[in-house]
Amino acid sequence: MSFNTFGRIFTFTTWGESHGPALGATVDGCPPGVALDEAFIQQFLDRRRPGTSKFTTQRQEPDQVRILSGTFEGRTTGTPIQLMIENTDQRSKDYGEIAQAFRPGHADIAYHLKYGIRDYRGGGRSSARETAARVAAGGVAQAVLRDLVPDLRITGYMCQMGNLHLDPANFDASQIGQNPFFLPDASAVPAWEDYLNAIRKDQNSVGAAIEVLIQNCPPGLGAPVYAKLDTDLAAAMMSINAVKGVEIGEGMAAAALTGTENADEIRMTPDGPEFLSNHAGGILGGISTGQDIVVRFSVKPTSSILTPRRTINQRGEEIELITKGRHDPCVGIRAVPIAEAMAACVILDHLLLDRAQTGGVRGRIG
Numbered sequence: 001m002s003f004n005t006f007g008r009i010f011t012f013t014t015w016g017e018s019h020g021p022a023l024g025a026t027v028d029g030c031p032p033g034v035a036l037d038e039a040f041i042q043q044f045l046d047r048r049r050p051g052t053s054k055f056t057t058q059r060q061e062p063d064q065v066r067i068l069s070g071t072f073e074g075r076t077t078g079t080p081i082q083l084m085i086e087n088t089d090q091r092s093k094d095y096g097e098i099a100q101a102f103r104p105g106h107a108d109i110a111y112h113l114k115y116g117i118r119d120y121r122g123g124g125r126s127s128a129r130e131t132a133a134r135v136a137a138g139g140v141a142q143a144v145l146r147d148l149v150p151d152l153r154i155t156g157y158m159c160q161m162g163n164l165h166l167d168p169a170n171f172d173a174s175q176i177g178q179n180p181f182f183l184p185d186a187s188a189v190p191a192w193e194d195y196l197n198a199i200r201k202d203q204n205s206v207g208a209a210i211e212v213l214i215q216n217c218p219p220g221l222g223a224p225v226y227a228k229l230d231t232d233l234a235a236a237m238m239s240i241n242a243v244k245g246v247e248i249g250e251g252m253a254a255a256a257l258t259g260t261e262n263a264d265e266i267r268m269t270p271d272g273p274e275f276l277s278n279h280a281g282g283i284l285g286g287i288s289t290g291q292d293i294v295v296r297f298s299v300k301p302t303s304s305i306l307t308p309r310r311t312i313n314q315r316g317e318e319i320e321l322i323t324k325g326r327h328d329p330c331v332g333i334r335a336v337p338i339a340e341a342m343a344a345c346v347i348l349d350h351l352l353l354d355r356a357q358t359g360g361v362r363g364r365i366g
């Protein structure tokens, strides 16, 4: 199976399966001299880790990262960084019933049609366990970004779960880490808890939407045709398991706008150009403008549910399937730190590309 590598200059290759002994990422292209240790990467993994609230799977995976190479005396050396996370809570017996059956909505049937090999234990390589490796790689990217662009902020949060929507008027970033939903509105948390409890009791699951806000991104990242920053951000988000749609700025809502409504008018200030609105989501012509970059994506409901669904088995027989095991009722929740990691890797890769091509020259205005 090929295509396990992300990026152009800052790259990572993930390896491993959900029920193998370990998984990880080999990060290459990381500049030398960047302060990096396991504790720094661990903080990102801890945000993604399952079992942290009753609304995520009760699988207990400590997701302890080890750095096997690429650092010396707490700094990167510029050589490949090997990151490893041991799998400690695999229960293959949880998957006994689906060994022969294809879960509707999961990758089982497509994998079988392509590879003809079935690793039913957690879906093997299609399992979102793989995203732990990306979050670890994202931690390396965050360490580099902290050095290169100290003001850059990447903030992910839930903005929708089922038919509950975040009220933008209540947005409070300080609340994101204070509740199980990465929700920037403390007042909405009880309603979100009741809603998800009801979904779970109903032996069901639900979809979600996540927004990632990238603040203080330098202008000039991206390229006009085949390395558009928006293309790469969209691909990065779409590569996360269960993501079904990605939008930048107004996204699909732009279809309903007129040109006068959508124009982000420009004024001149002593500090440089200023945009009066941000319908574009911080990217024009594939290149960052210096405005906030706004990426939004939808995550489908968890396909493994306890309510019987009609499907077929490997012998082609029509059956009804209940998927037991420990599954998140809303996988969108844990997609938040994964999306932040992917955003960090895309921005760093583009920062290094931009330095390689332009040496960081910036067009002056005024």
Ligand SMILES: Cc1cc2nc3c(=O)[nH]c(=O)nc-3n(C[C@H](O)[C@H](O)[C@H](O)COP(=O)(O)O)c2cc1C
Pocket: 057, 105, 106, 107, 123, 126, 127, 128, 131, 240, 241, 242, 243, 300, 302, 303, 304, 326, 327, 328, 331, 334, 335
């Ligand atoms: C963090 C995270 C955890 C996930 N956990 C589960 C799970 O426990 N059970 C499940 O059926 N799907 C889970 N998924 C979704 C599947 O991995 C995904 O739906 C599957 O690989 C099929 O791929 P697709 O939905 O992208 O087409 C999870 C997704 C994410 C992002």
